[in-house]
Amino acid sequence: MSVIPTTGREWHLVARPQGWPKPEDFALREAPISEPGPGQALVRNLYMSVDPYMRGRMNDVKSYTPPFQLDQPMEGGAVGKVIASNAEGLSVGDHVLHFGGWREYATVSAKSAVKVDPEVAPLPAYLGVLGMPGLTAYAGLLEVASFKEGDAVFVSGAAGAVGSEVGQIAKLKGASRVIGSAGSDEKVRVLLDEYGFDAAFNYKKGPVAEQLKEAAPDGIDVYFDNVGGEHLEAAIGRLKVHGRITVCGMISQYNVTEPPAAPRNLAMVIGKRLRMQGMLVGDHQALQGQFFEEVGGWIREGKLHYRETVIKGVENAADAFLGMLRGENTGKMIVAFED
DSSP: OOOOOSEEEEEEEOSOOSSSOOGGGEEEEEEEOOOOOTTEEEEEEEEEEOOTHHHHTTSOSOOSSOOOOBTSBOOBOEEEEEEEEOSTTOOTTOEEEESBOSBSEEEEEGGGOEEOOTTTSOGGGGGTTTSHHHHHHHHIIIIISOOOTTOEEEESSTTBHHHHHHHHHHHHTTOSEEEEEESSHHHHHHHHHTSOOSEEEEGGGSOHHHHHHHHOTTOEEEEEESSOTHHHHHHHHHEEEEEEEEEOOOGGGTTOSSOOOOOOOTTHHHHTTOEEEEOOGGGGGGGHHHHHHHHHHHHHTTOSOOOEEEEEOGGGHHHHHHHHHTTOOSBEEEEEOOO
């Protein structure tokens, strides 16, 4: 076994945000570390993920997953190296994907950790393109939205970890047209030049409905929603009869303190016979093997591209989370710990 440190740093939520989270809502604290118990392994985290859904867990409300507890370590995806093990199947030196992020050291059960191979893909990829965001994109487009060849697809938040993969998968599966929205001209260029979108626009430069109409003059068949609000209203207006909407997230509403005005055209769902379905990636774990095989193949063949925004240092994890909410990342936002 490796030498086990006596303490490690971990991030606690110390106040429930009202509107936009603030740095003072979080605290980085020292916590004791002990040897793993039966069936457990101690992992030194190398990379952790910050994701939009974490904002919802900061509210003390009933939801699909319990809220973060105050003055307790937060949770999230992480990849690390086993430094001590009392679990069959996990050995010192193994790399594992687990849910004990937001801390330098995590004690995980063998049942909740998945071994990953850094020779197959870089470790951060298991938090993004080959991780939860990637499976969300794959399942949300192909299974929830029932994508079929020839569909025209609109993706909001298209430069993020999920949206960028949705658009590329749609292209690889034969979409007739893929349109994306993003929050800067630089991100729009990435969508067009790097990810192969047919059209993209900066939603900050004008009404979304007008820009979407120009980008999709013949309408759309599928809308993959990461933003909600004005984007959802615009998409409803452009969807064809029997169009489908996958509601993955509504980041435009996560920090609001008043009910949003849009969408104001929900009645169009009736006449257009639209199908609108929310999704949680946990419902689609049966697709994981197929996802690894197909998406992993596209990555190896250079057909699917991805970006990561990497912030170094556990002490900067809260800033990375806040930056992600502000849209400062292109692709997956990841915090890298010192190796």
